[in-house]
Each structure stands twice: as structure tokens, then as C-alpha cells.
Amino acid sequence: EVQLVESGGGLVQPGGSLRLSCVASGFTFGISWMGWVRQAPGKGLEWVANINGDESQTTYVDSLKGRFTVSRDNAKNSLYLQMNSLRADDTAVYYCARWGVNAGLDFWGQGTLVTVSS
Amino acid sequence: QSALTQPPSASGSPGQSVAISCTGTGSDVGAYNYVSWYQQHPGKAPKLMIYEVTKRPSGVPDRFSGSKSGNTASLTVSGLQAEDEADYYCSSNAGGHTYVFGTGTKVTVL
Numbered sequence: 241e242v243q244l245v246e247s248g249g250g251l252v253q254p255g256g257s258l259r260l261s262c263v264a265s266g267f268t269f270g271i272s273w274m275g276w277v278r279q280a281p282g283k284g285l286e287w288v289a290n291i292n293g294d295e296s297q298t299t300y301v302d303s304l305k306g307r308f309t310v311s312r313d314n315a316k317n318s319l320y321l322q323m324n325s326l327r328a329d330d331t332a333v334y335y336c337a338r339w340g341v342n343a344g345l346d347f348w349g350q351g352t353l354v355t356v357s358s
Numbered sequence: 359q360s361a362l363t364q365p366p367s368a369s370g371s372p373g374q375s376v377a378i379s380c381t382g383t384g385s386d387v388g389a390y391n392y393v394s395w396y397q398q399h400p401g402k403a404p405k406l407m408i409y410e411v412t413k414r415p416s417g418v419p420d421r422f423s424g425s426k427s428g429n430t431a432s433l434t435v436s437g438l439q440a441e442d443e444a445d446y447y448c449s450s451n452a453g454g455h456t457y458v459f460g461t462g463t464k465v466t467v468l
Contacts, residue, residue, distance in 0.1 A: 273455075277404075284361070284462040285396070285404065285447050290455050299455045302359050335403055343451060344394040344409030351403060 242266035242347045244336050249352030256326050256356075262319040262336030262349055270294075270314035273339035276321050278332040279351075286332075289321065290339065326356045362387065362448055362460035369466040370438045378463045380431040380448030386458055388429035392451035395424060395433045399444045407446075408433060435465070443467045 248260040260276075276288040289300045289310040298310050309322040319336050333351040340346035363381040370376040380387065380395075387393060393411045396404035406415050408424040411431060421436045431450070435442050448460035 275457075277459075284445075285398075285449075285459040286361075287449070287457040287459055290457070292455075297455060301456070340406075340409070340415075342409040342413065342415075343392040344406045344415070345396070345404070345449075346406050346409075346415060348403035348405075 242338070244338065244347055244349035246334065246336050246349040246352040249334065249354045251355045251357065252326055253358050254327060254356055257322070257324045258326060258354060260321040260323070260334055260336075260352060260354070262321075264317045264319065264336075264338070267338070267347075269317040274310075274312065274319045275337050275339055275345060276310060276319075277335045277337055277345070277348075278330075279335070280329070280332040283332075288334070291319070323354070326354075328356050330354065331356050359452060359456065359458050362450060362458055364446075364448060364460040364463045366461070367464045367466065369468055370435075371468045372438055372440065374438050375434060375436045376438060376465060377435075378433045378446055378448075378465070380433070380450075380460045382429050382431075382450055382458070384429060386450040386452040387426065387431050389453070390451040391426070393424065393426055393431040394449045395422075396447045396449065397442075397444045398447065404447065438467050440467050 271293045275290045291310045335351045337345040337348040395408040398404040
């Protein structure tokens with residue numbers, strides 16, 4: 241059974257940093273493209289970043305380039321999202337998800353809430 | 359990377375059909391056959407319903423179908439059921455392993 245479990249969310253002050261983690265199980269993590277998607281309270285989905293299996297390719301939504309960094313540790317079946325210079329509008333539930341070979345996000349975690357507030 | 363445009367809401371009675379449009383540009387929806395649709399119930403993670411414009415993952419009822427014409431993709435839900443009441447989002451490849459989601463459509467079963 242495929243499982244994705246995010247952690248690391250919480251309350252952070254504006255300008256602060258946070259690192260989200262996502263532990264994967266039930267599939268061959270090391271060959272899978274993975275992604276982060278976020279959803280602000282009461283708002284729609286926003287694609288954040290992707291990373292390929294060997295970490296040689298990463299892509300980001302233009303608006304977050306330079307502040308967010310996606311990475312992975314295949315030995316630990318883990319995906320990460322380092323978020324710096326956080327702003328109030330970064331407040332959202334952050335989901336990790338697997339890109340299937342069909343170019344759709346076929347498995348999602350339950351999400352972790354990040355709240356940026358003083 | 360502007361969000362794809364979807365109608366805010368759509369509705370239908372049980373047994374009827376509802377269609378949701380997803381309008382992008384020649385750089386995303388119009389350029390690639392990598393349009394996906396996701397269903398999201400309140401407080402839950404999204405679920406993949408359609409990929410590559412028309413294909414259904416295993417376990418998704420054939421009441422759900424997808425299509426595309428030019429820069430606009432569509433999701434049709436036939437034979438509406440109460441459990442289909444949810445938010446629906448389209449997504450498209452936008453080149454170079456970047457993606458964009460739609461603005462979302464709330465489907466109400468009357």
C-alpha cells in the first residue's frame with residue numbers, strides 16, 4: 241500500500257524558515273518523480289515544486305523560485321521542502337504527492353499545515 | 359504560470375450530467391496532452407480522476423470522462439451521485455516538468 245506522510249508544519253513567524261518532510265512507503269521511491277502542492281485556507285490548489293528520482297532535475301513555480309528548495313534522500317525514502325523567508329501568504333496545507341508514469345499525481349499525503357503569523 | 363480558468367460552480371440533480379471546463383493557453387492545455395483532473399472532498403487530499411486528458415485510473419467510475427479541444431479541457435460527470443459533490447481541479451503540464459492547476463469548481467448535487 242502506497243503511503244505518503246508529511247510532517248514539519250506548524251506556526252512560524254514572518255521571515256522565518258521551515259523544513260517539511262514526507263516519508264514514502266509502498267513503492268520504489270528512488271525512481272519516482274515527486275512533487276509538492278499547497279492549498280491556502282479556503283483556496284485552490286497550487287503546484288509548488290517537482291523533483292526527479294536522482295535529484296538531477298528540480299522545477300518550481302516561478303513565484304517561489306529562490307525561497308523554496310525541494311530535495312530528497314532516497315536512502316530514507318524521504319522528500320523535503322525547505323522554505324525560507326516565509327510570508328503570511330505562504331500559509332497553507334502543504335501536500336507531497338507522487339507523479340505517476342501517466343503524468344498525474346496518483347498518490348497524495350494527508351497534508352501538513354504551515355501557518356505564517358506573528 | 360497563470361492558473362487555468364474554471365467556472366466557480368456547477369450543479370445537477372442526481373442522475374444528470376455536469377460538465378466542467380478548464381481554459382488555458384497554447385503554452386499549457388493547448389500544447390500538451392497532459393491534462394489531469396482531481397476530486398477533493400472537504401478536509402481531504404485530492405484524488406486523481408482523469409489523466410492524459412481522457413484516461414481513468416483504476417477504480418475511478420466510467421461516469422467520469424475527459425476531453426480537450428484547443429486550449430480548453432473538459433470533465434464530464436454523468437449519472438451524478440451524491441458522493442460526486444466535491445471540488446474539482448484541472449491541471450496541465452506547462453512545459454519542462456512545470457505544472458499549473460485550475461481555479462477549481464465546486465460541484466453541487468441538488
